Structures are given as C-alpha cells and as structure tokens.
Amino acid sequence: MRALIQRVRQASVTVDGQVIGEIGAGMLILVCAMDGDSSAQVEKLARKIPKMRIFTDENDKMNLSLLDTGGQALIVSQFTLAADTSRGNRPGFSTAARPEVGKALYEEFIAAMSAQGITVATGEFGADMQVALINDGPVTIWTEVE
Template identity: 70%
Template sequence: MRALVQRVTEASVRVDGQLLGEVGRGLLILVCAMEGDDAAKSKALAAKISKLRIFTDDAGKMNKSLVDVGGAALIVSQFTLAADTSRGNRPGFSAAAKPDIGRALYEQFIADVSALGIQTATGSFGADMAVNLTNDGPVTIWMDV
C-alpha cells in the first residue's frame, strides 16, 4: 500500500459541499491500495504510520508519534497515488488495485488505524472530494509498504 502522510493542524473533506470528516491536530493520510496488496500490508502501513515520529517534543525535535500526541487521522482514498508518469503526458493508473479490492483495503486500513486507538475521520471511496488542510511544518512524507 502507498500513503502520502501530511502533519496537519486541521483537515477536512467534503463531498457535494457536505462535510464528511474533519480532524484537528494530527495527520491527513491519502492512501492507495496497489495491485497485490492485502490485509497484512494494510495493518503494516497503519502500524508504521502510527509510530512515525514527526510531531515535535518540548525541545522542538520531531520525536513524537501520532499516538504520543493523541492526534487524529483523516483518511482519504486516493488512487492517483499509483500514477505512472514514466511515459508521455498522461499518467497511467494500472498499478492501483481494482476498485472492489481498493475499497476493501481502504476500509481495512481505516479499521487498522482505529484499532490502534487513533480517532479517525474519513472521506468517501471513489467520490469526487474536496480536501482542505493546514499542513503543519510543512511535513509531508511518502510511504510504501
């Protein structure tokens, strides 16, 4: 699985103007299931993100995790993270999992993050979403498992 993780002071997602999810201090996690991914990769990605030390401690060093600071996660599906831009000007997305598998792994990832005691909010799989965020730092990290 692939994720783009952004440390935020706030983030929200809307569909057709309706608020679906929002968080304060925490992470915006854009997540994509890739061909060949399974529940074990979802669980591994959730664990890795939950322990990622990208929040500052009292000395101003990035030394604390999302769990350490009691932050929340806004989890949004984004198949475009699978983009292949190696040829031409139009990205290809064949590396993304098929929609039925992608949806199941997106839901599994949400459950895996929640099971770690992290408050979660979500977007809507496959929807045209408007995501707003205030990136803190900015801190943005690309992750593959």
C-alpha cells in the same frame, strides 16, 4: 500499499458541498491500495504510520508520534498515488488495485487505525472529494509497504 502523510493543524474532506470528515491536529493520510496488495500490507502500514515520529517535542525536535500526541487521522482514498508518469504526459493508473479490492483494503486500513485508539475521520471511497488542510511545518512524508 502507498500513503502520503501530511502533518496538519486541521483538515477536512467535503463531498457534494457537505463536510463528511474533519480533524484537528494530527495526520492527513492519503492512501492507495496497489495491485497485489492484501491484508498483510494494510497491517504493516497501519502499524508503521501511527509510530512515525513527525511531531515536535518540547525541544522542537521531531520525536513524537501520532500515538504519543493523541492526534487524529483523516484518511482519504486516493488512487492517483499509483500514477505512472514514466511515459508521456498523461499518467497511467493500471498499478492501482481494482476498485472493489481497493475499497475493501481502504476500509480495513481505517479499522486497523481505529483499533489502535486513534480518532479517525474519513473521506468517501470513489467520490469526488475536496480536501482542505493546514499543513503544519510543512511536513509531508511518502511511504510505501510491500
């Protein structure tokens, strides 16, 4: 499973002109289930991300996690994180999980994050979404679990 994490001051996702999810300070998490992923990868990712120390402490050092700060998470599915750009100019997405598997794992990831007491907002799987954010730092972290 792959994720792109952005530390944000605020973020929102809009579908068909309606804001369907928004958060204040916390993380925007773009997530992609890869072919062969299962609940094991979901659990690893859901344990790892909230503990990532990417928020600043009183000394302006990145020592605090989402759990430490009580921040929120906006979780958005993004199959394009599976892009293979090794050949030509058109990315391939064949390494992404099939949509029905991806959706189930995305929903499982949301539940696993919520179960840790994190306030979670979401996008809509498979929808054409517009994501707005104020990246704080900027801090953007790529992570993947196998």
